[in-house]
Amino acid sequence: MLASYLIGLREGLEATLVVSVLVAFLVKSDRKDRLLHVWVGVAAAVVLSVGFGALLTFTAAQLDFTSQELFEAITSLLAVVFVTWMIFWMRRTARALSGELRDRLGDALQLGSLAVVVMAFLAVAREGLETALLFFASVQGATVNAQPLVGIGLGLLTAVAIGWGLYRSALRINLTRFFTWTGLLLILVAGGIFKYGVHDLQEAGVLPGLNTHAFDISAALPADSWYGTLLSGMFNITPQPSVLEAATWALYLVPTLILFLLPPRAQRVPSPESSPSAV
Structure with a gap:
């Protein structure tokens, strides 16, 4: 539920900010x-995203065990790729996003009504499709199906409330800090999804070593304890992972966290002495 809430909050706020920029510009x-x-355009993007999520769920339900494990593994790995790209893209372009959206909408207004609909649709559809894919991948293995739905619903409602408050200037938050902290948490969630994807590939027989465990901390992290359930549901931390699961989890998390935490490069401004016009 917490992982789903985080996904809904982060992705929902990005989509809400996009819509608020478009509305404010008009x-x-x-x-x-x-x-x-x-x-x-926004409504069409929402319908597409919900339909995409329903299609993923329906497809997985129609497959046999091996095919279902492969399907869930592929969607998990795709979700990791998309969420990692999204986190770094937002970190790099967040400051220029508002101006870029206004420029695109200005061009769309000159082309006509359909162009405005398509522009709004494309701006929101990307976030919606990412949300559907990431949500589907994150809830694989959930024991209570209602909790993830409640979590993502609350996350989206919170995002809409924050976006509305920002639009009405009734709320001020440090968006850079917000996206940094939620980015860190989403990297941990993505690491758990990556680990789950590897586990699915092992269960499908594509990768070996399903029963070769890296360690067993069941005594310190009981699966039925509240903290065991929390860590498993949020970050897919399990007390008895395979060697391959633990290795791939670490190989994803360590370099990704290091790259994310590195300070962004300042754009180099050429000095007058080094510019061609000064020669």
Whole structure:
């Protein structure tokens, strides 16, 4: 439930910020007549995302055990790739995102109503599809199906409330710090999804070593304890992982966390002496 809440909060806030930028641009440009087109695009993106999530769930339910394990493994690995890319992309482009969206919407307004609908749709659909894929991958193995749905629902509602507060200037938060901390937590969630994907490949017989355990801390981390359930549900930390699971988990987390925590490079401004025009 907590992992699903984090996914809904992080992805939902990104989508909400995109929508708020588009709406604010139209309101300030005195183009309120185009607001309906933005909402049509947003609604279409939401329908696509929900449909994509339903398609993943339906497909997995129709497969036999081996095929289902392979399908879940592939979706888990794809989710890790997308969420890792998204985290680093947002870290790099967050400051310029608002201006870029306004420029694109300005161009779309000149092309007509359909262009505005398509622009809003594309801006939100990416976040929605990522959310559906990441949510599907994160809830594999959940023992209570309702909890992840409640978690992501609460996360999305929180994101909408925060976005509305920011739009109305009733709420001020440090978005850089917010995306940094949620990015760190999502990297840990992605590491757990990666580990689960490897486990699925082992259960499907694609990778060996399912019963070769790296360690056993069942006594210190009982599976039925509240903290064992929390760590397992949030980060997929299990008391008896295989050697391959533990190795791939560490190989993903260590370099990804190091790269994420490194300070961003400052853009180098050429000095007058080194510029070609000064020669």
